Amino acid sequence: GIQVEQSPPDLILQEGANSTLRCNFSDSVNNLQWFHQNPWGQLINLFYIPSGTKQNGRLSATTVATERYSLLYISSSQTTDSGVYFCAVDKAGGTSYGKLTFGQGTILTVHP
Amino acid sequence: NAGVMQNPRHLVRRRGQEARLRCSPMKGHSHVYWYRQLPEEGLKFMVYLQKENIIDESGMPKERFSAEFPKEGPSILRIQQVVRGDSAAYFCASSPGQKETQYFGPGTRLLVL
Numbered sequence: 001g002i003q004v005e006q007s008p009p010d011l012i013l014q015e016g017a018n019s020t021l022r023c024n025f026s027d028s029v030n031n032l033q034w035f036h037q038n039p040w041g042q043l044i045n046l047f048y049i050p051s052g053t054k055q056n057g058r059l060s061a062t063t064v065a066t067e068r069y070s071l072l073y074i075s076s077s078q079t080t081d082s083g084v085y086f087c088a089v090d091k092a093g094g095t096s097y098g099k100l101t102f103g104q105g106t107i108l109t110v111h112p
Numbered sequence: 113n114a115g116v117m118q119n120p121r122h123l124v125r126r127r128g129q130e131a132r133l134r135c136s137p138m139k140g141h142s143h144v145y146w147y148r149q150l151p152e153e154g155l156k157f158m159v160y161l162q163k164e165n166i167i168d169e170s171g172m173p174k175e176r177f178s179a180e181f182p183k184e185g186p187s188i189l190r191i192q193q194v195v196r197g198d199s200a201a202y203f204c205a206s207s208p209g210q211k212e213t214q215y216f217g218p219g220t221r222l223l224v225l
Contacts, residue, residue, distance in 0.1 A: 031211055031212070033214065041221070043216040086154070086155065088155070097160050097167050097168045097210055098143065098207065098209075098211055100145070102147075102154045
């Protein structure tokens, strides 16, 4: 199956700092999504971004499909950004049916 | 426009009992995916359903687990004769199509005593 690797595994920031999270994947994809799992365990959709660049407030994401990676940028981080960030992909091809394969996540801790 | 709904949010069962987890997709979505997040592990795909059909159950354990998505009503993930290793968070996601954004519910936290 497709492999999804996220880096770094852990990240500790002071409030106000910027950060970049990376997601590498081993095969062509139909779909790539970024999620934030908050401390209460809820999975929040951040971006649907199989290619290109998108921005939403302090967050932006870029996927370079031809090079099989995606980046999530967090600017001016806040304590509420703490949690686990997951990248998930749907492998291109006839039998994936859209199922997502998740990376292991990046644990982000933002200190005040 | 309500999001994906799951209930119960928390479920406690004793070993050997049955667990029934429910998922109501977003309005207009006919594609439902179930994922499981075991402690200290990532999220893993379990099963993909469309109305009245199981399309892909390649991630489902071979025994004790079943899923359905009837014509009317929510999708159900059923775990028979639960064991402690079934303790996990179970997430449901829905989408309007196979290759479109999946929206996740809040999850059901199952604890088996």
